[in-house]
Amino acid sequence: MAEQSQDVRRRRVFYIPGYDPIHPRRYRELYRKEGAAQAGISGYEIALKPKTTKGPYGWHVDARIGGAEVQADVEVLVWSDIVRQSMSTSIPATYWQLVRTAWEYIGTGAMRRLMMLRKGPVIAALYPIGMLLFQLLVAVLLGWAGFAVVGVLGPWLGLVATALGLGVWAGIVVVVLRWFQARDGKLFAYYLMHDYAYSARYRGANPPELEARMAEFAETIAAALRDDVDEVLVVGHSSGAHLAVSILADLIRAGRVPANGPALAFLSLGQVVPMVSFLRRADRLRADLRYLSAREELTWVDVTAPGDGCAFALCDPVAVSGVAPENKKWPLVFSAQFTKSLSPERWAELRWRFFRLHFQYLCAFDRPLDYDYFQITAGPVTLGARYAGRPPSASRIDVPASKFTSVAA
Structure with a gap:
């Protein structure tokens, strides 16, 4: 693998799952298995170790990519207990x-x-x-x-x-x-x-127990922003994407993102934001989308794929919700291009496995293009630097479509 520039030596990664009742060890095993597969395909080294610090469930990653050595601590912000309770x-x-x-x-x-x-x-x-x-x-x-x-x-x-x-x-x-x-x-x-x-049930508003948990997540991320690291990366997958939008908006509004601290990055994957933002009482989420889309304090990249039938592929979540401000900056919307970044044989295996494809963003690609989850989470380049100058997908959808566009006061 070619030598890469290095602006990250230590990274904190916070993964926010979607509506999932499963124990977070599932994500560790997925990262371990798929990371090893991607490393073998792309010619770099990646290894997992048990987490040694307190806080949310997670693991430590040592990587050598493009001649650069990087350490990353990946933590899962767990709300599966709330999910299980809602399913009972x-x-x-x-x-x-x-x-x-x-x-x-x-x-x-x-x-x-x-x-x-x-x-x-x-x-x-x-x-x-x-x-x-x-x-x-x-x-x-x-x-x-x-x-x-x-x-x-x-x-x-x-x-x-x-x-x-x-x-x-x-x-x-x-x-x-x-x-x-x-x-x-x-x-x-x-x-x-x-x-x-x-x-x-709450017509797009967050239930009280979820708001309380999101406040806890915000505290955890705020602490990481005071840590001696080069980047704090928040990954919101599926329903976790709209939780991350509100958490990050709260942090920035409260002035809790240090001007001279680590780079703050947000990667939304397979998002289903419109399923919530189009509801009549989703004022809080729509306000947070509008606010976050114009902020300089972070980089926001949104990755979906038309091959993922469970996501609103290439739909700009801010624009389609009808709340894009004039100075809109984020997100950068582009496709993971499943049909090109997976070989025809692998695509044939996965094509009709809809739920598995919804997790492909967290997995290895046997013909990788410019999206690589493991280089993003454990590589030597910040999310902002990695995609600086990258144009959005030409086929993105950014036309306002929501009937409800009110925002929280």
């Missing part, structure tokens, strides 16, 4: 969530406007509604069949047979719905329903 609902409660969420997105016209941007994530949003209704239909039809069988006894048992039949019907419905729920690890209907319902 009964089957009837989930169907009530379906009604509320469908009304919030469809009844307000938000879904139609989101469809104008990208069909993929909207289909992903409609999928749990359709799948849960299908499951309910199957359960009801099987229950009706059981009722009909019991009804054969009607001439002999009269009203007793009817009561027994209704009981059998209800019992079958419960058993079938529980059977489907137990297999949601493959169907993802309940998981996705809980995901969209979490934002829709």
Whole structure:
């Protein structure tokens, strides 16, 4: 690998996951496995060690890239406990969530406007509604069949047979719905329903428990900005991207980004910001998008890919939300170009694995172009320097599309 200039020797990385109930060790193992694969492909060295400092769950990285040695401490800002708590609902409660969420997105016209941007994530949003209704239909039809069988006894048992039949019907419905729920690890209907319902419940506002956790994250990042490092990099993936927007906006507003401190960088990956910013009470998020997009204190790069059907690929989250100021500077929007940075063989393997592709930004590419997650998080160049002068993707979408554009006072 060619020699690189070096403006980073030590880096702090904070990864904010999306709506994910899994323990953060999953991300460590993903980084370890995929980092080794990318290092082998691209000709550099990267090694993980256990974290030795206090604070959030994480790991230490030693890398040698382009002749430069870099140390990075990667930490996961965990909110999976909040996710798990929001998912611990009964089957009837989930169907009530379906009604509320469908009304919030469809009844307000938000879904139609989101469809104008990208069909993929909207289909992903409609999928749990359709799948849960299908499951309910199957359960009801099987229950009706059981009722009909019991009804054969009607001439002999009269009203007793009817009561027994209704009981059998209800019992079958419960058993079938529980059977489907137990297999949601493959169907993802309940998981996705809980995901969209979490934002829709407060119509785009952050629930109190999430605001409290975001304040804790801000404290952690603020402490890192006072550390002896060259760059503090915040990575927001999927739903974690809009959390990062608000956290960073709060830090800058509060004057907690030192003028002579480490470079502050924000990398949003596979973002689904419009799913929240298009809701009627997302004033806080829209205000934070507007504010952050014009700040000089950070570099903000937004990477998506049309091959990721779960993300709003190449949609400028500030512009499409209708809150872009005249002095807008960020984000730099470009594509990870899955179809070019993955070989045809590898693309064929992953093409229909939608959830796996949503995590490809954190993985190795066997034909890498200018996006490399491991060089960004463990390489010798800041995010700002790496993409200085890089033009945004020509096919980006930056047309205002949201019906709701109010911002927090």
